Amino acid sequence: MIQHVDNPIIEVHDLTVSYDKKPVLWNVDFTIPGGALVGIIGPNGAGKSTLIKAIMGLLPLSSGYAHLFGEKLDNVRKRISYVPQRESVDWDFPASVMDIALMGRYGQRGLFKRITAEDRSIARQALEQVHMLEFANRQIGQLSGGQQQRVFLARALAQQADLYFMDEPFAGVDAATEGAIIELLKELKAQGKTILVVHHDLQSAAEYFDWILLLNTRLVASGPTAETLTPTLLQETYGGKLSLLAQVGEIASSKGVNIRE
Amino acid sequence: MDALTHFLSLSDANVRYVVIGCVLLGISSGLMGVYTLLRKRALLGDAIAHAVLPGICLAFMLSGVRNTWVLFAGAIITGSLSVYLVDLISRRSRLKPDAAIALVLSVFFGAGVLLLTMIQSSGNAAQSGLDKFLFGKAAAMLPEDLWLFGAVLLGVMVVLFFGYKEFKLLAFDKGYAQSQGLPVKALEMALSTLTVLTVATGIQAVGVVLMSALLIAPAAASRYWTHRLSGMLILSAVMASIGAYIGAFISYTKPGMPTGPWIVVVLSVLTGISMLVAPNQGLLARYWQRRKHRDKILQENILKAFYHLGERNGSQALAFDIKLLKQQREMPEIRLKSGLRSLVKEGSLLDTQFGYQLTRTGLEAATRVVRLHRMWELYLSRHLNIAPDHVHEDAEGIEHLITPELERELELLLDRPGSDPHDSQIPYTKKDRN
Numbered sequence: 081m082i083q084h085v086d087n088p089i090i091e092v093h094d095l096t097v098s099y100d101k102k103p104v105l106w107n108v109d110f111t112i113p114g115g116a117l118v119g120i121i122g123p124n125g126a127g128k129s130t131l132i133k134a135i136m137g138l139l140p141l142s143s144g145y146a147h148l149f150g151e152k153l154d155n156v157r158k159r160i161s162y163v164p165q166r167e168s169v170d171w172d173f174p175a176s177v178m179d180i181a182l183m184g185r186y187g188q189r190g191l192f193k194r195i196t197a198e199d200r201s202i203a204r205q206a207l208e209q210v211h212m213l214e215f216a217n218r219q220i221g222q223l224s225g226g227q228q229q230r231v232f233l234a235r236a237l238a239q240q241a242d243l244y245f246m247d248e249p250f251a252g253v254d255a256a257t258e259g260a261i262i263e264l265l266k267e268l269k270a271q272g273k274t275i276l277v278v279h280h281d282l283q284s285a286a287e288y289f290d291w292i293l294l295l296n297t298r299l300v301a302s303g304p305t306a307e308t309l310t311p312t313l314l315q316e317t318y319g320g321k322l323s324l325l326a327q328v329g330e331i332a333s334s335k336g337v338n339i340r341e
Numbered sequence: 342m343d344a345l346t347h348f349l350s351l352s353d354a355n356v357r358y359v360v361i362g363c364v365l366l367g368i369s370s371g372l373m374g375v376y377t378l379l380r381k382r383a384l385l386g387d388a389i390a391h392a393v394l395p396g397i398c399l400a401f402m403l404s405g406v407r408n409t410w411v412l413f414a415g416a417i418i419t420g421s422l423s424v425y426l427v428d429l430i431s432r433r434s435r436l437k438p439d440a441a442i443a444l445v446l447s448v449f450f451g452a453g454v455l456l457l458t459m460i461q462s463s464g465n466a467a468q469s470g471l472d473k474f475l476f477g478k479a480a481a482m483l484p485e486d487l488w489l490f491g492a493v494l495l496g497v498m499v500v501l502f503f504g505y506k507e508f509k510l511l512a513f514d515k516g517y518a519q520s521q522g523l524p525v526k527a528l529e530m531a532l533s534t535l536t537v538l539t540v541a542t543g544i545q546a547v548g549v550v551l552m553s554a555l556l557i558a559p560a561a562a563s564r565y566w567t568h569r570l571s572g573m574l575i576l577s578a579v580m581a582s583i584g585a586y587i588g589a590f591i592s593y594t595k596p597g598m599p600t601g602p603w604i605v606v607v608l609s610v611l612t613g614i615s616m617l618v619a620p621n622q623g624l625l626a627r628y629w630q631r632r633k634h635r636d637k638i639l640q641e642n643i644l645k646a647f648y649h650l651g652e653r654n655g656s657q658a659l660a661f662d663i664k665l666l667k668q669q670r671e672m673p674e675i676r677l678k679s680g681l682r683s684l685v686k687e688g689s690l691l692d693t694q695f696g697y698q699l700t701r702t703g704l705e706a707a708t709r710v711v712r713l714h715r716m717w718e719l720y721l722s723r724h725l726n727i728a729p730d731h732v733h734e735d736a737e738g739i740e741h742l743i744t745p746e747l748e749r750e751l752e753l754l755l756d757r758p759g760s761d762p763h764d765s766q767i768p769y770t771k772k773d774r775n
Contacts, residue, residue, distance in 0.1 A: 136520045157522035169514045173379060174570050183510050187521030192503050219568040239521075255750070 081313060082110055083303035087150075089114040089243060089274045090135065095144035097127070097134045102333035103142065103297070104130050110293065110302040117269050118276045119289035119305075123318050126296040128278040129165065132245040136162060142338070148243060158188060161241035163232050165248050171221050171228060178216040180231050181207050184238030199238075206237035209267075210260050226257030233264060244268065244275040250284070262288065285309065297326060344594045355480075356593060362482040363546050363585035365490035367555070369497050369539040371581030374560035375574050376501075376532055379512040383557050384439065385427060388446040389540045390552035392423030394453025397474055398460060407470065409486050416541035423449055424533045450549070477548035477601035479585075479592040486545060493538045500531055501574070508532065509570055546585055548601040555581060558608040565619035584608040638741045639672075639680045644689065644707035645714070646670040647699050648768075657704055662696035708768045714740040715761035715768075716751050722762040723755070729762035 088111035097105040105127040112118055120128045133139045135146040137153045149156050161184075181203035182195055189199060207213040210230040215223070220231065229249060236244060249261050265288065268275055279285055285292065285305075292308040294300040294317040301308045301317075332338075351357045377386045393416035400415025401407060423445050430441035460471060473481050501508065510518045511528050519525045540552055547555045563576035588604030617624050646669040651657035661669075663677065681697060684690040689703030699707060717739045718732040727735075743751070760766050 133516070138516055138519050154522070157520075160520070162517055162520040164514065164516050168516065170381075173513045174564065174568050174573050175509070175513065176568065179509075179570075180513075183506075183513070183517070186506055186510055186518075187523065191507065191523070195506065221568075235517075245520075 081301040081303055081308060082299060083307070084111045085113040087114070088112055089116075089149060090276075091147045091150070092135060093144050093146070095131075095134060095146060096142040097130055097139055098142045098338070099130075100333060101336055101338055103329045105134065106298045106329075108144070108295075108299045110299055112274065112276070112291065112302075114274055115269065115272050116274055116291040117265055117289050118274070118291040118293060119279045119285045120276060120293045120295060121279055121282065121285055121317070122295035122300075124280075126317075128280075128295055129247050131293075131295060132162075132247060132276060132278060136160065136245060158239075159242045161236040161239040161244050163236045163244070163246040163249055166225065166229050166232060166251070168247075171223070173220065175220055176216065177207065177212060177218050177220060177223070177231050177234075178203060180220060181212075181216075181234045181238050184235040188239060202240065203234070203238045206234040207231075209237055209264065210234045211256075224254065225252050226254040229253050229257055230260055233261065237264075242273055244273060246275065246277045248278050248280070250279060250281065282309070282314070297329070345590070348590050348593055358484055358487060359479050359482050359589045359593065360586060362487050362490055363479050363589040364582040365487065365494050366539070366543045366546055367582030367585035368578045369490070369494045370543045370552075370555045370585075371559045371563075371578035372497055372501060372574055373532075373536050373539045374556040374558075374581065375563070375570070375577050376508060376512055377536060377556055378560040378564070379570075380532070382536075383553065384442045385424065386536060386540065386556045387553035388423050388427060388442045388449075389420045389537055390544065390549050390556075391446045391453070392449035393417075393420045393537075393541050393544060394474060394549045395419050395449055395456055396453075398453055398456035398471070401460060401471060402456065409483065409489055413489060413541055416544070417537055419449060420537040420541055421534070424537065453549070473548070473599070474544050475548050475550060476599035477544065477546050477551065477588075477604070479546045479589040479600040480596060482545060490542050490545075493542050497535050497539060500535060504528065504531070505571075546588060546600055547604050548599065551601040551605050554605045554608055555584065558605070558612045559584065562608075562612040562615040565615040565622050580608070580611050584611065634741075636680075636683070639676060640684055640689075641706070641710045641741055642670060642672070643677065643680045643684060644699070644703060645710050647690075647697070647703070648707040648711050651699070657699055660691075660693050660695040660698040665696070705770050708770045710740055712768055713743050713748060713751075715765055716748075716755060716758065717743070718761045718763070719755055719758050719767070720751060732762060 090110075090112040092108055092110050095105060095108040096103055104125075108131065120131060122128050130139065134141055135148070146153065148160060178200075182199060184206065185195060185199040185203060189195060204213060204216070207216055210233050212227065212230050212234055215227065220228065223231065233246075233249065236246070250258060253261070265275055265277070277289070279288070286309050289305055291303070292305050293302050294308055294313055296317045301313045347353065348356055348360075351360060374386075377383055396415035396417070396419030397412045398415075399419070400412050404411045426445050427438070427441045430436055430444065431438040434441075436444070457471060457475075470478075470481055507518075507523060507528055510521075510523065511525060511532075515525060518528075536556075540556070543555055544552050559577040559581035560573070562580055563573045566576055567573050584604045584607040587607045588600040591598060591603045592600040615623070618626075620626055643666070646666050647661065648657070650661050650665060650669050651659060663674070663681075666677065667674070681690065681692075684703065685692050685697070689700055689706055691698045691700055714736045717736040718729070721727040721732040721735060722729050758767055
């Protein structure tokens with residue numbers, strides 16, 4: 081069940097991504113309507129993070145392309161924003177909460193340009209939105225996991241983008257942070273922004289998102305939540321057996337053959 | 342002492358060259374070391390240092406002269422090659438980065454030592470002094486070396502200054518930097534190139550074997566004193582130049598002595614001191630914090646014993662002596678007495694003729710600990726399905742850790758419970774009720 085839309089914000093066409101010759105995403109093809117709050121759902125190792133990284137150009141593509149706002153990535157970089165997984169960085173880095181929020185302005189400000197007072201006020205606003213302004217001078221290593229997640233969100237907000245990619249923002253956070261994130265997602269949506277969230281809790285998925293991508297190395301479904309979170313499609317996504325696809329992938333990797341050549 | 346004053350006064354031109362040279366390359370290493378450390382590339386720095394040796398030897402063999410600039414060019418070529426190879430091997434083979442680094446380091450260094458031996462047995466008169474690159478010899482610095490060191494330092498400072506925010510983001514979160522469209526590849530290349538240049542000059546003072554210490558130790562030590570990247574850069578540069586400066590002095594007083602080991606000794610002392618006495622993160626500060634927490638646990642346990650005794654005897658206004666307290670809760674008498682003393686001092690207990698008695702603040706604190714203990718037991722049995730006879734031990738530890746925020750959350754979750762899994766009442770003070 082893959083539902084396509086007209087005038088999509090994101091158009092992903094036949095995307096295949098491999099790590100070390102082993103395909104982790106096969107022929108993924110979908111479109112996302114503007115203003116949607118999208119949940120990317122699937123089991124561990126399904127390629128959820130890989131998908132958003134590939135769309136943002138952080139990974140080489142074996143084949144296919146992704147167009148954002150109907151354009152190539154490089155033309156619209158300033159309109160997209162990324163919240164990586166919290167564990168992907170070393171929080172012992174010598175920086176304050178404010179420093180991290182300001183990083184959201186680096187791309188907008190441009191290479192080798194100094195940060196301005198305007199950037200500072202935008203970063204402060206972003207911290208305020210996630211209730212972290214009172215910690216602005218705190219060293220990031222002293223934050224709790226939930227607070228770290230909120231700082232990452234503030235950094236993304238400071239970019240003032242139109243399209244957000246969030247990698248597991250709900251993973252291992254406290255109730256206060258979860259509430260803050262949900263509030264934020266609703267607010268962004270109300271402003272007409274589009275948000276893609278990698279998520280692995282099925283229970284809350286139906287409640288949070290209005291569009292769902294079901295993923296397990298291939299795209300199982302893409303469409304409105306009510307039509308995608310069905311027992312049949314979930315069974316297809318989470319079905320335990322190693323698919324033929326995965327087995328071929330293993331062979332390609334062991335023989336060192338690039339399947340897209 | 343005369344040697345020291347003579348050295349410090351910089352009146353001797355040779356001393357001047359050596360000191361200025363050491364400080365210049367110390368600053369470069371201190372600055373680049375911070376990024377090497379933060380990007381977790383410490384081992385790569387070591388590989389580069391070892392890999393410059395064959396470059397120096399080859400440059401000498403091909404040119405036949407011991408010219409600073411020629412040797413430097415050779416060092417840069419093999420140094421850069423080693424960075425490239427490590428990257429290539431870890432991307433294209435099954436070897437992981439640590440194995441790739443070890444492989445490149447040992448192969449290049451082996452080749453370097455081999456070439457060095459060949460040069461030394463060739464009988465070329467100009468060869469004398471090449472072996473100084475192994476462990477460093479600051480005293481062998483020449484006036485023209487200073488121009489080179491100065492040029493490298495200038496390059497390092499200019500690039501790091503203008504790219505300050507870019508390198509900061511790159512070191513913290515490369516994926517995010519890339520998502521914003523920063524030229525990550527070019528920035529990484531710039532850092533590697535500067536590191537190679539720094540290493541290729543730094544070996545004059547410390548030598549290839551110990552160069553990574555000049556790169557890493559100052560950066561690691563400075564991290565203990567500051568939480569800011571800018572502060573770390575300045576401190577690291579200062580510490581590295583102090584190390585290099587003292588190394589130069591020793592080289593001056595003992596002409597036969599290699600400087601590298603001495604520089605490393607000085608840097609190790611600086612690092613050791615930082616680890617020990619730095620505020621908050623130092624070992625002493627941590628020991629102090631642990632001790633304070635232990636005292637807090639002791640005091641809370643004593644207060645809890647009072648509460649339990651009072652509960653059993655029907656009144657919290659009674660006084661109890663040490664014997665009764667020891668029966669209620671087994672603890673060493675010295676610890677008990679010192680705990681009682683500090684509780685009296687802070688106004689939680691009264692020392693009366695019949696024994697010790699809880700004051701109002703003491704009762705409030707005791708009530709809180711008992712409440713936390715019993716609420717935690719209830720939480721474990723109600724929400725985590727742990728059997729009631731298994732929850733006590735856990736609560737004994739947790740009760741001392743719960744913050745007021747967590748307490749509120751716990752109370753909300755349990756809906757302000759009346760009794761714990763063992764049917765003991767969960768106590769609240771008057772203040773809590775409002």
